[in-house]
Amino acid sequence: MTPRVTVLQLDTYFPRIAGDVGSEQTYARPPQIIRIGGASVGRIVTNRPQDIDIKPFEEALAHAEGDIIVTSCGFLSYWQDHLAALTDRPFISSAxxxxxxxxxxxxxxxxxxxxxxxxxxxxxxxxxxxxxxxxxxxxxxxxxxxxxxxxxxxxxxxxxxxxxxxxxxxxxxxxxxxxxxxxxxxxxxxxxxxxxxxxxxxxxxxxxxxxxxxxxxxxxxx
Missing domain, CATH: 3.40.50.1860 (Rossmann fold)
Incomplete structure (x- = not known):
């Protein structure tokens, strides 16, 4: 069966064109996209990643249904090990x-x-x-x-x-x-x-x- 991807997506509304991690057209199977309320670009794209409120992402993991889980912002790389430890599926915070x-x-x-x-x-x-x-x-x-x-x-x-x-x-x-x-x-x-x-x-x-x-x-x- 074609694997499914769960995307933990920032709370944004700019266009997600084909090829973007948040576009359904990017995937072989419709993804599960979980929008993280309040996780704006301004709050996640920061030179102090340790200050990011990671709790909403932790909570979202409990609702992930995909065979692999990814985020829509590479600036969450700081939290890779922390978040990966909360799921038994492959997790990619960032490229x-x-x-x-x-x-x-x-x-x-x-x-x-x-x-x-x-x-x-x-x-x-x-x-x-x-x-x-x-x-x-x-x-x-x-x-x-x-x-x-x-x-x-x-x-x-x-x-x-x-x-x-x-x-x-x-x-x-x-x-x-x-x-x-x-x-x-x-x-x-x-x-x-x-x-x-x-x-x-x-x-x-x-x-x-x-x-x-x-x-x-x-x-x-x-």
């Missing part, structure tokens, strides 16, 4: 969990971590992989996608978002770079464009899900 494997292949000089807000993503989110803090690059505040998420807007220009993201990565790419890790779960819709523009392999929350629970992601996004 940053892929660092457990990527660090064996790519040195900090070779890896790029693309995040929503560079100022908020700190070594505290990287667990034992703090050496990779210098790899982090963020979307500038003026970028369309960041503005849409920041302001919880109802309209998203996918072409503009894709253009700005690929331009940012291409302009800052060096010969040393060998892999891109997309921390933000709103970035996977642009994975194909990023790979085409940079020529680099890309890891994101969807590839993490598919690695653990094969067949969960729709073929065009796996």
């Amino acid at each position: 940053l969990t892929a660092l457990d494997d990527l660090h064996r292949i790519h040195s900090p000089d070779a890896l790029r971590i693309l995040t929503f807000n560079q100022d908020a993503l700190t070594a505290a989110h990287l667990g034992k992989h703090t050496a990779y803090a210098g790899c982090i690059i963020g979307l500038p505040p003026a970028h369309h996608l960041r503005h849409v998420i920041d302001q919880n807007l109802s309209a998203l220009d996918e072409a503009l978002a894709s253009s700005e993201i690929t331009k940012l990565l291409c302009e800052t790419q060096t010969e040393a770079h060998g892999h891109i890790l997309l921390e933000c779960t709103n970035l996977p819709p642009y994975r194909a464009a990023i790979k085409a523009a940079t020529g680099l392999p890309v890891t994101d929350i969807l590839t993490c899900i598919e690695t653990i629970c094969a067949g969960a992601i729709a073929p065009q996004f796996s």
Whole structure:
């Protein structure tokens, strides 16, 4: 049977386009999406992840029905071990969990971590992989996608978002770079464009899900 995914989603209303972790079109089987009331971007995207009110996420786990459970914001990586211990199913707080494997292949000089807000993503989110803090690059505040998420807007220009993201990565790419890790779960819709523009392999929350629970992601996004 096709595996089902449970998404613990932040309390947001911006568009969840195909490929986004919160879009039903992203999955091979309709996901269970549990919206965490009060968990706004402003409260979760913080450089003090230890201060996040994690209780609503703990309570949501009790209602998860999926074969694998994920969150819709990589900034919850700080709580990976804590939340994973509360369920008997695979749990992924963030694509940053892929660092457990990527660090064996790519040195900090070779890896790029693309995040929503560079100022908020700190070594505290990287667990034992703090050496990779210098790899982090963020979307500038003026970028369309960041503005849409920041302001919880109802309209998203996918072409503009894709253009700005690929331009940012291409302009800052060096010969040393060998892999891109997309921390933000709103970035996977642009994975194909990023790979085409940079020529680099890309890891994101969807590839993490598919690695653990094969067949969960729709073929065009796996």
